[in-house]
Amino acid sequence: MSTPPAGAQDPGAASAAPGVLESRLTPGTDRAAFARGFWGREALLTRRAGDFSDLFSAAAVDELVSRRGLRTPFLRVARNGATLPDASFTSPAGVGATIGDQADDTALWREFADGATLVLQALQRTWAPVGDLTAALAAELGHPVQANAYVTPPQNRGFDAHYDVHDVFVLQVEGTKRWIVHRPVHPDPLRDQPWTDHRAAVTEAAAGEPHLDTVLGPGDVLYLPRGWLHAAEAQGEVAVHLTLGVHTWTRYALAEQLMRAALAELREDPWMRGSLPLGVAGPDGEAAPVRERLLAALAGADPAPDFHRARRAQARPAPL
8 A cells, every 4th residue: 555665763673473463463564564664654454464253243242232231431323423322322221230321222223223333442341352452462562552343234334534543453354344544634633632623624635535445344454543534334234343543652642741740840849839929920030940940850850650650541450
């Protein structure tokens, strides 16, 4: 799909036995080539990457919805580009389960028959094979990974063109889906910069010539960096795909952690805790010495503790 740029820096230089990335998601494109040419830069389509039936299936959907009492927010439903209210497909589940946030089989399948897409969210928490895969991939990439499954009736689309604020690997499990992909209108969005902030630009770009217009079949994998516009529509049968969302750490996030560490140090400085002069009308005369102390605190700040705390918080706890 895309030729890696010449002389690009390789952020994933480790040479080891093929991990999850190379063995299951990008066979034919080794880790170094992926890191150099695609990671955070370009879309990558890999045909016949493998059989994903060991990870998920239509039978797994039935198991989660009908037998395991799946509850919101682990389940949402979308139709015609909009997410339906939870009350339209949930209800109490009888004696001992009277909280009304559990999937109502009848209502759910009625919505599905009417063209709604079922979205099973955070599967790394509810389906062990997917949890094992995301844990291995997160350890390999050094970035948190979560997983959703999308179950779409024939000839239907769950969401209109949009972008995600995380990288995604799309694994087509069953059926086929047509994917239309456009380049970003807002490259590398942060987590608080959703596509709705650029709705007009997204709509305009989605009406133009796509970067990629293709049908994914079982075993195909599509990688999209954050910010890339996409929309998917099931073809002539029920389509099931997994989306592995890679919530990438950014330099901006590192800057936030540095700033928090610096501010924590400045809290202990009596001069910084002091009041501004009586009758002050602005920062003139105060900004320069404050900036000087802030820069000194930043120079000595250690973001590692905050980074590792955040990393642990975003990982799934090991079972006790």
